[in-house]
Amino acid sequence: MGRLPAADEGSAALVRARAEATLRPSGALHRLDDVAVWLARWQRTSEPHVERPAAIVFVADHGVADEGVSAYPPQVTADVLRALQEGVATANAMARVLSVSLSVVDVGVGTPSGNLAHESALSSDAFDECFTAGRRAVTDVDADVLIVGEMGIGNTTAASAICTALYGGPAEQWTGRGTGIDEATYERKLRVVEAAVKRIATVRDPLEILREVGGFELAAIAGAVTEARLRSIPVLLDGFVVTAAAAVVDRVRPGALDHCFAGHRSSEPGHALVLEKLGMQPLLDLDLRLGEGSGALAALGLVKLAAACVTDVATFEEWGLIQ
Amino acid sequence: MGRLPAADEGSAALVRARAEATLRPSGALHRLDDVAVWLARWQRTSEPHVERPAAIVFVADHGVADEGVSAYPPQVTADVLRALQEGVATANAMARVLSVSLSVVDVGVGTPSGNLAHESALSSDAFDECFTAGRRAVTDVDADVLIVGEMGIGNTTAASAICTALYGGPAEQWTGRGTGIDEATYERKLRVVEAAVKRIATVRDPLEILREVGGFELAAIAGAVTEARLRSIPVLLDGFVVTAAAAVVDRVRPGALDHCFAGHRSSEPGHALVLEKLGMQPLLDLDLRLGEGSGALAALGLVKLAAACVTDVATFEEWGLIQ
Numbered sequence: 001m002g003r004l005p006a007a008d009e010g011s012a013a014l015v016r017a018r019a020e021a022t023l024r025p026s027g028a029l030h031r032l033d034d035v036a037v038w039l040a041r042w043q044r045t046s047e048p049h050v051e052r053p054a055a056i057v058f059v060a061d062h063g064v065a066d067e068g069v070s071a072y073p074p075q076v077t078a079d080v081l082r083a084l085q086e087g088v089a090t091a092n093a094m095a096r097v098l099s100v101s102l103s104v105v106d107v108g109v110g111t112p113s114g115n116l117a118h119e120s121a122l123s124s125d126a127f128d129e130c131f132t133a134g135r136r137a138v139t140d141v142d143a144d145v146l147i148v149g150e151m152g153i154g155n156t157t158a159a160s161a162i163c164t165a166l167y168g169g170p171a172e173q174w175t176g177r178g179t180g181i182d183e184a185t186y187e188r189k190l191r192v193v194e195a196a197v198k199r200i201a202t203v204r205d206p207l208e209i210l211r212e213v214g215g216f217e218l219a220a221i222a223g224a225v226t227e228a229r230l231r232s233i234p235v236l237l238d239g240f241v242v243t244a245a246a247a248v249v250d251r252v253r254p255g256a257l258d259h260c261f262a263g264h265r266s267s268e269p270g271h272a273l274v275l276e277k278l279g280m281q282p283l284l285d286l287d288l289r290l291g292e293g294s295g296a297l298a299a300l301g302l303v304k305l306a307a308a309c310v311t312d313v314a315t316f317e318e319w320g321l322i323q
Numbered sequence: 324m325g326r327l328p329a330a331d332e333g334s335a336a337l338v339r340a341r342a343e344a345t346l347r348p349s350g351a352l353h354r355l356d357d358v359a360v361w362l363a364r365w366q367r368t369s370e371p372h373v374e375r376p377a378a379i380v381f382v383a384d385h386g387v388a389d390e391g392v393s394a395y396p397p398q399v400t401a402d403v404l405r406a407l408q409e410g411v412a413t414a415n416a417m418a419r420v421l422s423v424s425l426s427v428v429d430v431g432v433g434t435p436s437g438n439l440a441h442e443s444a445l446s447s448d449a450f451d452e453c454f455t456a457g458r459r460a461v462t463d464v465d466a467d468v469l470i471v472g473e474m475g476i477g478n479t480t481a482a483s484a485i486c487t488a489l490y491g492g493p494a495e496q497w498t499g500r501g502t503g504i505d506e507a508t509y510e511r512k513l514r515v516v517e518a519a520v521k522r523i524a525t526v527r528d529p530l531e532i533l534r535e536v537g538g539f540e541l542a543a544i545a546g547a548v549t550e551a552r553l554r555s556i557p558v559l560l561d562g563f564v565v566t567a568a569a570a571v572v573d574r575v576r577p578g579a580l581d582h583c584f585a586g587h588r589s590s591e592p593g594h595a596l597v598l599e600k601l602g603m604q605p606l607l608d609l610d611l612r613l614g615e616g617s618g619a620l621a622a623l624g625l626v627k628l629a630a631a632c633v634t635d636v637a638t639f640e641e642w643g644l645i646q
Contacts, residue, residue, distance in 0.1 A: 094631065308417065
């Protein structure tokens, strides 16, 4: 990961002071003020902004989908990829409303990863390629705030396996209903997660865990989050899959996710838990469970407001009032 | 209140069906889908939209402010009124980001209402005038979604008194820290609420409760919410003060708030409680406590997305997939 740039605490302090001095009761918008301070800290400016928001959605197929762990057949991944590319998926509609530049990156649709229940999901080469593809996707966009999203039938199974391996605890804690699966499918999913975690019981390196039980798009997300950190671009995290991949980066280097803010908490139980582990408090809590970056996109409107509420509101002093 | 128009359940059903058929797992955005259905139901269209959002902020002074129930002196009301009119307050900044048309209506700044601790807050004439001013403010805007906001030092005391009188229970339950008051001020505020509720112990008529222990802007809000209902304009409710005034309308006629959706839950304990009484689940829960319509404005971004996520996303069928 190399040397990580330090945050701009000077700009952060200026924005905190301005938020405290604006024409409203102290702390009345404190959660939004925190967002503005976070933007300032990583945008390295005392005038935080959301002018060039970008979202990158990584899409891939998963060998583990053959285990019947989803409510949808694996080919839905390719269908949704096409919808994202043609601009008719949910993330596209949200991006249009929010003037977000949306990129869609196919990191392995049609050529599924290994079945993580029985074998390594990614070879070392595939892992490096996907991680690099994630990094490159970030260098390809000119963003002042970045959203990372994903789509891939089977990928909440991968996220559950990653979190169980990273943090321990029973697999049930980390395993949810994904796209909305029935009881029998849930039992299968749980057995798969347990098998995967057992298979790599001796693996301790977080990146190896990601390679073994992750997926192409999860490796790309880890790369994208890392590149954003190196470039000091604030990242708004989406749901369970994105957060699980990002959590790997945190385990490699504590503090490496300081540039990330949790956009939302989804209905996946593992998502709430991994956010707790990361010490992140999400902006939204609406039981969304779509992926595609949709939860982070939904939260982006609040980030825009947070910036305006410190930069575009008078202070008590400017308004001729002494506080 | 006259005859209330029925909701357009036909359009609501069409939007519900379309949301279920869009290219995403069933229920993946159900909270946002609910918002889209609510818009359709009151906009009376199967293509819900947020094209002409408007916010009206009612501002007034309160006689009860003389009791020292706020962290700020009464003259701050006039200062913030001027800031709202000049476009430098928080609500203005939010409205600009969201392309919301913001109106500011002075319903009694400089001429405080009666001190609700000891006397009727409003005379019958003043009540009628303010209620009518609220109605007229709605007829003056051309809105497809309406936000109602308020500002007035002392008005959370009025909201607490209204709710205690409407719903009963100890005044502590309904009384919070408002602008951020200290323990001594809180004790004074609590005594004032108790005195006000005791003074009108025999009053049962909800509108009389509002007249006795409310305020000019609270009467205007009740009028605005009522007029919006008559015109079938969906209303996004803001915080405790707005919701308390709206609750009066609900008590006059159960169902009269069916066109309202809770934008957020503030840090006022009474707000959470009155939302429960009204059976409303808020979109945001960010401990905001500013007023000015800011919580509802923050939620409006989600309403925009909710509309787009049903009208601007392909269905499985349109995308050539059978579900």
